[in-house]
Amino acid sequence: MTAYVALLRAVNVGGTGKLPMTALAELCLSAGFVQVKTYIASGNVVFRSDGSEEEVRTALERRLTAHMGRPASVLVRAASEMAQTLARNPFPQQPANRVMALFFDGAPPSDPLEGATGVQGEEVRLGQRELFIFYPDGMAKTRLRLPAEKTGSARNMNTVAKLAAMAAAIA
Template identity: 30%
Template structure:
């Protein structure tokens, strides 16, 4: 079974999408995953999944919705893909908690990228490499100068962001 780093979008943020990590581990196990681990309470899961990771992701989305009554996108990558995304980060890393990788559900179209680039970013920076959006906030994610949610919507594919500290820890847990 392949090892996957599984990321749920918008879990336990802003008072919504409350999903206890023990329940998430139990759901993943019920779906056939083994060696299931979570990291912090924001929807980060590392597990060995049955042979088709995409089918597992869709099943996890459905199971979470059935059990908790809300839909959350599930986006997963192999540890190698996550490491490659980290290595490809195009911006100087001044503070790892100010730099993010947003793992996208697909590759944005050229037209969507062009539309997204019309949004003002001030000193914040972003770029898309493949199916990842890389972000560097000048003053941290708590005080963003750009509207990353608007950029994300313009890209036309759902994504979920993790700071580089979290990305590194997930790689460590998966290897």
């Protein structure tokens, strides 16, 4: 079995009428995943499965879509790839809460700043299936908008580190 991290994209997991983390865990269990553990109320879950990355993504997206009544998108990483993402962080000396990994299903855009607006000193670096973004003034104050944000899902490096550790613990 492989340990995976699933990152929900554009799904509000808190509040009334949304997707609580307990429901997310139940959907994972119904898909046959084991050792399911969620992390903070922002759509992060780790688990083990015999399925491939694509099979895991498809199974979870189908269950989320049926549960929510609208299409849902999930990005999936094996535990080893999440650890590699953490290790590839090109901004290791910066505060982890000001560095984001913007995850994609495939390769990131070769020129992530093409079509960007509101650039005010943020730094963007290419990863393998992610972009790394350093927000010197924090995300709350940024005006940066990247076209790639429409298809990716971002997590700060504190969250990436925690998810990598959680996935490694069940691998």
